Amino acid sequence: MEQAFLVKILLMLVIAIASIAWFRRLGLPAILAYLLTGMLSGPGGFDWFSQQQMQSVAELGVVLLMFTLGLEFSLPRLLAMRRTVFGLGSAQVIVTSSVVVLVSLALGLSLVEAMIIGAVIALSSTAIVLKLLNEQGWLRRRHGELSVSVLLFQDLAVIPLLILLPLMGSESQAANHSEIFIALVKGIVAFVALMAFGRWALPKLFDEVARSRSNELFVLTTLVVATLTGVFTHWLGLSMALGAFMAGMLLGESQYRRQLEADISPFRDLLMGLFFISIGMLLDLTLVVSFWWQVLVILLAVVVGKIAILFGILRLSGESTKIAATSAITLAQVGEFSFVVLALAVNYQLLSSEISTILVMVAVISMGLAPALIRHCGEIIGAFGGMGADVENHSVSPKVRQAQVLILGYGRVGQTVARFLRSEAVPYVVLDLDPTRVSEARIAGEPVLFGDACKRSLLLEAGLLDVNMLVISFCDGRALEEVLPLARELAPQLTILVRTRDDSNMTEFEQAGASQVIPESLEGSLMLVSQVLYRCGVPLTRILKRLESERRNHYHYLHGFFSGQESDFTLEQLHAVALPASAWAVGKRLSQVPVARLRIEIRAIRRSGAEVENPPSDWLLQADDILLLQGKPRRVERAEIFLLGG
Structure with a gap:
């Protein structure tokens, strides 16, 4: 029954x-x-x-x-x-x-x-x-x-x-x-x-x-x-x-x-x-x-x-x-x-x-x-x-300016973005899940809504389909994994900027639909570099070109650092190898060095005080050349042994 x-x-x-x-x-x-x-x-x-x-x-x-x-x-x-x-x-x-x-x-x-x-x-x-x-x-x-x-x-x-x-x-x-x-x-x-x-x-x-x-x-x-x-x-x-x-x-x-x-x-x-x-x-x-x-x-x-x-x-x-x-x-x-x-x-x-x-x-x-x-x-x-078919011309009141940017998260970064948008008279709307922060912001007249950005209906209510840009300012991995694919599904052509702590998951975020990923720690380094170069007299246009190159290459040259006592040996590091006259690699071209098998990268070669980044494959190695190797510590160690002894 x-x-x-x-x-x-x-x-x-x-x-x-x-x-x-x-x-x-x-x-x-x-x-x-x-x-x-x-x-x-x-x-x-x-x-x-x-x-x-x-x-x-x-x-x-x-x-x-x-x-x-x-x-x-x-x-x-x-x-x-x-x-x-x-x-x-x-x-x-x-x-x-x-x-x-x-x-x-x-x-x-x-x-x-x-x-x-x-x-x-x-x-x-x-x-x-x-x-x-x-x-x-x-x-x-x-x-x-x-x-x-x-x-x-x-x-x-x-x-x-x-x-x-x-x-x-x-x-x-x-x-x-x-x-x-x-x-x-x-x-x-x-x-x-x-x-x-x-x-x-x-x-x-x-x-x-x-x-x-x-x-x-x-x-x-x-x-x-x-x-x-x-x-x-x-x-x-x-x-x-x-x-x-x-x-x-x-x-x-x-x-x-x-x-x-x-x-x-x-x-x-x-x-x-x-x-x-x-x-x-x-x-x-x-x-x-x-x-x-x-x-x-x-x-x-x-x-x-x-x-x-x-x-x-x-x-x-x-x-x-x-x-x-x-x-x-x-x-x-x-x-x-x-x-x-x-x-x-x-x-x-x-x-x-x-x-x-x-x-x-x-x-x-x-x-x-x-x-x-x-x-x-x-x-x-x-x-x-016989009165005509146009019923849309009878406007009753001027239309409120539509938000151009939707900001998810109203913490330190979200508020900073909103402050600059407000100073430039760019309309925006914010979605945040902290009740105290939302209450304080609303009292101050900020266009902040309370809600979970992972909810489809809330994203639509906040105007996802009407804005020109979505800024995800929080670093919660679970939320990013849910929000990013959902936002991309709802708005396939929307520009989506994502803020992260670092670039460890940069490729995954881009595959999930991010138009651009901004790693906070690496961008901080670039801002410091730009100030140093500017005060050293480097032209501003050249600085901006270098910064854009770094971003376009996924911050490639911001990876790999010389190790110290407190280094994290799970990350890629830089290691300098000087080639004595008896080294196996002397007289060989870079194409003869099995870089792919060794699973390392030759970032640069220094010769007579000059440094060449990304040397060509037909580069002929000479005695006293210094090779800057990038990779995991054990791989770099094995590569050094190979370069010296073959």
């Missing part, structure tokens, strides 16, 4: 993998692939699992989703955009949900069902819209800011919705005013308690965790915080998702936000996949076939209706026709949180399976259409209104 269950899980995962690959190739969201997997695996398909079997795991996925949405929710940004957020956002949500409620009541549905359907349709997809706006470079355009304002209010509107849904599902089926008042008071108490405790305790907690430099502890703490806050609000009789959202909102303004997102992302994506699979299990294929025309009619009504409502609101607020139409098309789809609302409504027996199936299909298709609608909104506007 257990083996059969495991086989079913394996088959479900295979379907999920194949579906995601297929949908990705078609340019469609992965959410649709999970829903298809749920449809095939659930009671309406192969009937491998029931929706109840997935419920507990799926609920944890919702908690992590809401925690992530909370991280993205910015109170300062909300206050800065309060006019458009609370004006435009509230108008869109209130008008859209009110229209849907009236239509639903006219169709004979109950008030509770109408309110839930209104909330489901009023919400748009934050994940899809933000991703597509960012891809198109429209986030800072006027229609992009208007769209973000509406999405911010929709996130805010989620809070009372999460408070009221459990109440609507109570056994009384019709919550009276006192119950609603009590639920709202509980929500306010939970909000105040979490805000008061969280603002004081959570930053201190994550400061201590970050100082431990343990990635496992950071991940575990993040999961525990998200789950515990959910349990707290659940204990108050509210939704677990509400507590997780508040916890994320509290941490969203901290320096750990990006690291939290990166750490929780794999767990969230996996559990959210299971959540959407469980949503897919709610779909009955026979019902979908039976109600296919209702699905299409409702889909058309939802998309056209949302566009018309938001377009009208924006035109009344004074926006141009182009911007109003573009913003309306951008928000025409149904959002991913609508699935959460539908799942909770079904769980609390507030909606029938027929209605939930129809709404899920409408949401699925609208999200599938969203990428095409947003990417081609200019053409759509031009086709219907």
Whole structure:
């Protein structure tokens, strides 16, 4: 029995993998692939699992989703955009949900069902819209800011919705005013308690965790915080998702936000996949076939209706026709949180399976259409209104200067590089893993982000694909081995400079993708040499030429030194061999000396006070020549014996 269950899980995962690959190739969201997997695996398909079997795991996925949405929710940004957020956002949500409620009541549905359907349709997809706006470079355009304002209010509107849904599902089926008042008071108490405790305790907690430099502890703490806050609000009789959202909102303004997102992302994506699979299990294929025309009619009504409502609101607020139409098309789809609302409504027996199936299909298709609608909104506007297809010329504000250099590590070297870049007005951004250093730098106004450079998502968040140069200023071997190949994979043409202690692994770093490796100890020697030569009267151009030659030859002549009492005999050394008249090598040409077999190098030959570096192979050795040999001590010793005795 257990083996059969495991086989079913394996088959479900295979379907999920194949579906995601297929949908990705078609340019469609992965959410649709999970829903298809749920449809095939659930009671309406192969009937491998029931929706109840997935419920507990799926609920944890919702908690992590809401925690992530909370991280993205910015109170300062909300206050800065309060006019458009609370004006435009509230108008869109209130008008859209009110229209849907009236239509639903006219169709004979109950008030509770109408309110839930209104909330489901009023919400748009934050994940899809933000991703597509960012891809198109429209986030800072006027229609992009208007769209973000509406999405911010929709996130805010989620809070009372999460408070009221459990109440609507109570056994009384019709919550009276006192119950609603009590639920709202509980929500306010939970909000105040979490805000008061969280603002004081959570930053201190994550400061201590970050100082431990343990990635496992950071991940575990993040999961525990998200789950515990959910349990707290659940204990108050509210939704677990509400507590997780508040916890994320509290941490969203901290320096750990990006690291939290990166750490929780794999767990969230996996559990959210299971959540959407469980949503897919709610779909009955026979019902979908039976109600296919209702699905299409409702889909058309939802998309056209949302566009018309938001377009009208924006035109009344004074926006141009182009911007109003573009913003309306951008928000025409149904959002991913609508699935959460539908799942909770079904769980609390507030909606029938027929209605939930129809709404899920409408949401699925609208999200599938969203990428095409947003990417081609200019053409759509031009086709219907003759207003032209250019939606990118409506800039709302001057674009912030984009960073040209990304610095990984903000220690002594990283700060020195940043200081010189700042003096030359070259914009840069820094990623560092020391919480105290990041905190101090951010207070001083430095563009420093907290995070582990080994995380793909953090490198992308820091702007790896947009900068002209990456500077890796730390010398942690493990991190270098992970960061360098990852950065080169993500940005094949990027210039990458790597700082190391010495050049012991220089070749390996270059093979891993470094454009240039700067060994700290050897560069220090070169700087000292340059000062000595300059003060001795050597022309600056000649000095620079010699330094460049050393770097180009991988610091070849900075290796091999005369040994002393405290020499490291594992390193190559220099050794001078004077050739007496009786030496075997006298009268021989250098080509006759088996240098490769002896595994040494003849660096130079001194004759009559003059030194010739890299002597040619046809050089004729004479008595009293002094050969400078470079190699490991034992090899140099064997070479000397050979040169003298043959």
